[in-house]
Amino acid sequence: MASPVESRRPQLRKDPVTNRWVIFSPARAKRPSDFKSKSPAPSSSDSPQTCPFCIGQEHHCAPEIFRFPPQNSDWKVRIIQNLYPALSRDKDLDSSTSPSSVYLLWGCLLDGYGFHDVIIESPVHSVHLSDLTPEDVAQVLLAYKKRILQHAGDDSIKYVQVFKNHGASAGASMTHSHSQMVGLPVIPPSVSTRLDSMKQYFNQTGKCSICHVPTKDLLVDESVHFISVVPYAASFPFELWIVPRHHVPHFHELDQEKAVDLGGLLKVTLVKMSLQLNKPPFNFMIHTSPLQASDSDLAYSHWFFQIVPQLSGVGGFELGTGCYINPVFPEDAAKVMREVNIS
Amino acid sequence: MASPVESRRPQLRKDPVTNRWVIFSPARAKRPSDFKSKSPAPSSSDSPQTCPFCIGQEHHCAPEIFRFPPQNSDWKVRIIQNLYPALSRDKDLDSSTSPSSVYLLWGCLLDGYGFHDVIIESPVHSVHLSDLTPEDVAQVLLAYKKRILQHAGDDSIKYVQVFKNHGASAGASMTHSHSQMVGLPVIPPSVSTRLDSMKQYFNQTGKCSICHVPTKDLLVDESVHFISVVPYAASFPFELWIVPRHHVPHFHELDQEKAVDLGGLLKVTLVKMSLQLNKPPFNFMIHTSPLQASDSDLAYSHWFFQIVPQLSGVGGFELGTGCYINPVFPEDAAKVMREVNIS
Ligand SMILES: Nc1ncnc2c1ncn2[C@@H]1O[C@H](COP(=O)(O)OP(=O)(O)O[C@H]2O[C@H](CO)[C@@H](O)[C@H](O)[C@H]2O)[C@@H](O)[C@H]1O
Ligand SMILES: Nc1ncnc2c1ncn2[C@@H]1O[C@H](COP(=O)(O)OP(=O)(O)O[C@H]2O[C@H](CO)[C@@H](O)[C@H](O)[C@H]2O)[C@@H](O)[C@H]1O
Numbered sequence: 171m172a173s174p175v176e177s178r179r180p181q182l183r184k185d186p187v188t189n190r191w192v193i194f195s196p197a198r199a200k201r202p203s204d205f206k207s208k209s210p211a212p213s214s215s216d217s218p219q220t221c222p223f224c225i226g227q228e229h230h231c232a233p234e235i236f237r238f239p240p241q242n243s244d245w246k247v248r249i250i251q252n253l254y255p256a257l258s259r260d261k262d263l264d265s266s267t268s269p270s271s272v273y274l275l276w277g278c279l280l281d282g283y284g285f286h287d288v289i290i291e292s293p294v295h296s297v298h299l300s301d302l303t304p305e306d307v308a309q310v311l312l313a314y315k316k317r318i319l320q321h322a323g324d325d326s327i328k329y330v331q332v333f334k335n336h337g338a339s340a341g342a343s344m345t346h347s348h349s350q351m352v353g354l355p356v357i358p359p360s361v362s363t364r365l366d367s368m369k370q371y372f373n374q375t376g377k378c379s380i381c382h383v384p385t386k387d388l389l390v391d392e393s394v395h396f397i398s399v400v401p402y403a404a405s406f407p408f409e410l411w412i413v414p415r416h417h418v419p420h421f422h423e424l425d426q427e428k429a430v431d432l433g434g435l436l437k438v439t440l441v442k443m444s445l446q447l448n449k450p451p452f453n454f455m456i457h458t459s460p461l462q463a464s465d466s467d468l469a470y471s472h473w474f475f476q477i478v479p480q481l482s483g484v485g486g487f488e489l490g491t492g493c494y495i496n497p498v499f500p501e502d503a504a505k506v507m508r509e510v511n512i513s
Numbered sequence: 514m515a516s517p518v519e520s521r522r523p524q525l526r527k528d529p530v531t532n533r534w535v536i537f538s539p540a541r542a543k544r545p546s547d548f549k550s551k552s553p554a555p556s557s558s559d560s561p562q563t564c565p566f567c568i569g570q571e572h573h574c575a576p577e578i579f580r581f582p583p584q585n586s587d588w589k590v591r592i593i594q595n596l597y598p599a600l601s602r603d604k605d606l607d608s609s610t611s612p613s614s615v616y617l618l619w620g621c622l623l624d625g626y627g628f629h630d631v632i633i634e635s636p637v638h639s640v641h642l643s644d645l646t647p648e649d650v651a652q653v654l655l656a657y658k659k660r661i662l663q664h665a666g667d668d669s670i671k672y673v674q675v676f677k678n679h680g681a682s683a684g685a686s687m688t689h690s691h692s693q694m695v696g697l698p699v700i701p702p703s704v705s706t707r708l709d710s711m712k713q714y715f716n717q718t719g720k721c722s723i724c725h726v727p728t729k730d731l732l733v734d735e736s737v738h739f740i741s742v743v744p745y746a747a748s749f750p751f752e753l754w755i756v757p758r759h760h761v762p763h764f765h766e767l768d769q770e771k772a773v774d775l776g777g778l779l780k781v782t783l784v785k786m787s788l789q790l791n792k793p794p795f796n797f798m799i800h801t802s803p804l805q806a807s808d809s810d811l812a813y814s815h816w817f818f819q820i821v822p823q824l825s826g827v828g829g830f831e832l833g834t835g836c837y838i839n840p841v842f843p844e845d846a847a848k849v850m851r852e853v854n855i856s
Contacts, residue, residue, distance in 0.1 A: 262522060
């Protein structure tokens with residue numbers, strides 16, 4: 171059994187996936203703060219009449235890419251262009267069609283080609299992802315997949331980041347339940363770091379680091395095809411990963427049956443977080459493999475879901491070092507999350 | 514001249530210091546937000562009677578390390594232990610005295626030895642760092658230096674991170690003007706990345722990347738020994754660096770004269786930010802070299818100050834990719850900052 175928090179020394183841990191040191195500091199938990207969210211994400215704070223993501227308000231949105239069910243005014247999920255996209259979906263006609271970076275005397279420069287979409291997860295303003303049935307969550311996941319596959323043939327898109335912001339302090343500017351996808355012309359820095367680190371683990375052990383993610387004291391829930399765990403070196407209190415049991419490099423290999431199974435586990439996880447942590451703002455991110463990953467890369471690269479409740483925010487220490495301070499030991503967070511009663 | 518923001522395409526830039534891609538996205542600036550801080554940092558929101566950092570309240574603080582002037586009840590700066598330290602200043606008697614990490618089957622584990630101090634920058638609750646004279650700011654900087662030097666002989670401390678949180682959305686839990694220092698038993702991830710990248714630049718060009726930091730269109734202010742610039746691939750809108758003109762690897766080489774000069778430029782920079790950006794919450798970080806850096810490392814490693822106003826917050830995209838979206842081109846931010854009238 172874990173000793174009481176009070177008597178424990180701080181620890182630094184690093185895992186072979188993120189390759190970052192995290193400081194586990196029981197003393198920090200005693201700062202005046204109770205680790206319940208102080209700014210629960212609103213249920214429906216902006217008025218549905220003014221929300222462009224609501225059913226009936228489609229004309230206030232940037233163009234639609236597709237909806238489910240198709241051609242149905244009674245849609246359940248829509249993928250639309252982001253009205254304020256970070257990247258431009260038009261290729262720059264001044265430069266060559268395939269983006270390539272210019273190495274300047276000092277830095278590098280690359281044209282901002284890519285895509286940036288919004289996934290509207292429900293037609294109804296007050297319905298959150300965790301309110302949906304596993305089948306309806308699966309539709310959202312399968313919409314991500316379908317959109318990723320539309321870009322799989324575009325050599326200029328190297329990586330697709332799927333993410334969700336829920337609640338203002340998790341960065342959300344819209345309250346209607348939605349997530350986003352950005353297709354990038356480069357492999358972003360955290361993805362390169364992750365892949366390098368997973369490759370190193372594979373070369374040393376002959377194993378995929380995610381296939382062997384530790385579950386002792388860290389397992390939270392299980393479904394047929396997935397498990398949820400608190401990662402050994404969680405950067406944030408109550409951070410959770412949902413991991414496919416079997417080795418799968420790309421998220422977009424998800425099929426209908428696994429999507430429903432994952433939808434159920436994601437729902438359970440979000441409901442537990444909401445109950446235990448007082449409806450915290452949260453982010454989730456899908457960590458997958460680059461679109462053009464080679465066969466040898468696919469041996470060590472295994473996709474997973476990262477879910478992070480935003481309970482504390484960061485400061486100059488984290489900005490400066492890239493090292494997080496987590497006051498909650500992963501074993502303790504996993505125990506708490508295992509025991510949340512959602513029935 | 515830069516073209517108007519509206520007609521510009523998004524760009525990705527990477528610099529040889531942070532080695533991270535940043536997306537410059539003019540379209541993002543049009544999102545409903547005016548890039549003035551909506552939550553200005555409070556001047557003195559908690560009552561001075563209850564603030565342990567105020568003069569006369571020293572008995573409510575964790576033990577003092579030193580003060581300036583020494584042995585004077587009328588102090589100007591105090592360095593104290595953090596009451597809720599992230600790391601333990603006592604060596605773990607169960608393990609060897611020098612911390613070494615244990616490589617487990619999956620991750621790494623290291624005892625949490627280190628130090629975590631608070632620097633109280635003024636005896637008076639309502640006085641901010643930017644209200645001090647350049648000479649008084651210099652005392653704060655020289656207090657950091659003195660404290661770093663106290664650890665220079667401890668082989669177990671690999672890196673010292675100095676940082677400041679100002680305002681709640683920059684992470685501050687205390688409003689009385691203060692900064693913090695953490696002495697770490699490892700070189701943290703962002704520091705390793707920075708050093709590797711600066712080394713690569715040095716090997717390719719024979720030059721230190723910071724000695725050659727671009728100033729064309731990016732310079733903001735100058736003093737005798739320092740310049741302030743918006744970095745070429747700034748991660749955040751209105752991020753600023755203060756860079757020593759001449760090659761100096763360690764912050765703690767700062768002498769009295771340079772400290773006053775830097776104090777003046779830091780003050781000007783903070784006053785400009787406060788005026789232009791509506792008293793934003795901000796962080797600053799001192800990026801220096803590891804304590805035990807070798808002579809060959811010192812050739813490419815050059816310390817600098819990074820100042821980041823917190824105007825927007827981050828979301829799942831940044832958490833997932835490590836890539837930031839900055840809606841303000843550095844050239845535009847530099848022009849605005851150059852023209853702020855502080856007289
Ligand atoms: N009518 C309309 N049609 C189509 N799209 C519309 C629209 N009205 C608004 N949008 C888009 O909808 C998106 C809603 O996204 P979120 O609420 O998750 O956060 P946002 O992207 O604003 O920023 C957060 O996430 C990003 C990425 O992590 C961070 O950079 C940022 O700091 C953080 O606040 C916005 O990107 C917006 O551009
Ligand atoms: N009486 C007393 N004597 C001595 N020390 C006292 C004290 N009362 C309080 N303290 C300490 O004073 C410090 C004040 O620091 P800040 O306000 O800059 O932010 P804090 O460290 O709380 O967290 C922010 O910064 C850290 C590091 O970046 C992030 O991990 C975190 O999320 C963010 O909120 C705290 O660390 C606290 O422990």
